[in-house]
Amino acid sequence: MIQPISDAVAELTQKHGGLLWGEHGKGLRSQYVPDYFGELYPALQELKSAFDPYNQLNPGKIATPHTLPDARLTRVDEVALRGELDRTIDERVWLHYDAAVHCNGNGACYNFDPDDAMCPSWKGTRNRIHSPKGRASLIREWLRLQGQQGVDVLVSQGARPLAATVISFARRAANTVAHKMGQKDFSHEVYEAMAGCLACKSCAGQCPVKVNVPDFRSRFLELYHSRYLRPLKDYLIGSLEYTIPYLARVPHLYNGIIGSGMVRAFLRRVAGMVDSPLLSLLNFDDVCRRWKVRVASPALLEGLDEAQRKRSVILVLDAFTRYFETPLLADWIELISRLGFEVYIAPFAAMASRCRFRAF
Ligand code: SF4
Incomplete structure (x- = not known):
């Protein structure tokens, strides 16, 4: 036709x-x-x-x-048109990866306005593979190729017994070595494009058809890392949210180690991490005492009357703001308190956001 x-x-x-x-x-x-x-x-x-x-x-x-x-x-x-190729993707897969396959190529993500939130990775690189449209196109092609090779991308890896984990590790290590030696796999090109995504979710909010890169990125990474080893930085960043409350008890020691030239050079060369943040030395407990901030327990909240509830704000802390950007929190608490609101803090719990972004 x-x-x-x-x-x-x-x-x-x-x-x-x-x-x-x-x-x-x-x-x-x-x-x-x-x-x-x-x-x-x-x-x-x-x-x-x-x-x-x-x-x-x-x-x-x-x-x-x-x-x-x-x-x-x-x-x-x-020539084969894009629609013909996309139609070869299994319908179940299509539904599961709808955040990518519904991209209609309108190009709203090729946005050059520095004051607009849309896709900082595209603005920073001007490389189309680092835009939502580029990433969606790569994922569609990857899904098509997986289907062609008989791979069911919907099979979740889930928890495995120890023996299977050891075998899987050996297989992933062998695949990673083969990759380093030049073995081709289109997945690496997709990985490169996904690795540049900041998971800021601007695409999910601003794209007219709601292409949601972090959504399909984590699905892709889960499968990719079932074949290839994860880089060291994934483990370092993924575990930080759990370990940082303990490390923050000795901030001078932590900052001394992380800030040293040797450790910075190690992180840069071995883990590919630069500018690792240092712990804030501001005493958050003092800030809370000064502005009478209390922990939001169910009993305390239940005891508030209607008028008090309307003048109350519950602050849910994420580990990175709490421990690395404490002055920002302190300023926010002061502002809200001066506006006449009571600030409560939700008990701290790791949100595993970094783990989700990296599909652990
Ligand atoms: S989540 Fe990734 S693809 Fe989407 S706007 Fe942010 S950097 Fe770009």
Whole structure:
């Protein structure tokens, strides 16, 4: 159908003096270029001949060079279109990865406004694989290839007995070594794109079709790390939320170790981590005492009347703000208290957010 439909659209557009192409170039509709450009088409061919006389750059698209009279433009029905490829993805998988497969390529994520939250990794790199659209495209292709290879991406790894864990470790270690030695797997390209995602979730909120990269990123990483070993930094960052309340009891010792040149060099070279934050030395208990902040227990909250509830705020702490950015918390508590609200703190519990992002 694509050929007769394209022919009819091209004819209608030309009849009304329009152009078939928008900002996306003439890629797969190149066969219509000679009709549209008419007597100017040879000039296009001259340009092509000057810069690409052997027709090596995107052959078959936009124009053929004079230098190769047998070269021809690709017809629209000669290549597989994205929809045809996407339709080969199993429907169950499609539903499970809907946050990626529903990307319609509108490109709202190619946003250059520094004051807009949309995709900091795209703004920082200007590389399309580091945009929500790029990541969604890579995941769709990866899902298609997994299906082609008979891999069921919906099988969860779950908890395993010790023997299976040992075997799995050995297998993952062997795969990782093979990868280091140059063995190809498209999963590594997808991994590279996912590794640059900050999991800020701006895409989930601002994309018109709600492409949610952190959602499918963690599913992908779960499967990827069932085949390949995790990097050391995943374990360091993932465990920090649990260990930091204990480490914070000796902040000077922790800061002395983490801030030392030797440890920083080790983290940078071995774990790929730079600028590891130091613990704040501000005494949070003093802040709480000063502004009469209390722990929000069920009994205490139940005892509040309606008017008191309306003037109460419960602060839920995450480990990183609590221990590394304590002055920010202190300022917030002071502001809210001066506005006339009572501040309560929810008992601290690790939220495992870093573990979720890394699909532990
Ligand atoms: S979650 Fe990742 S892909 Fe989505 S906007 Fe943030 S950095 Fe970009």
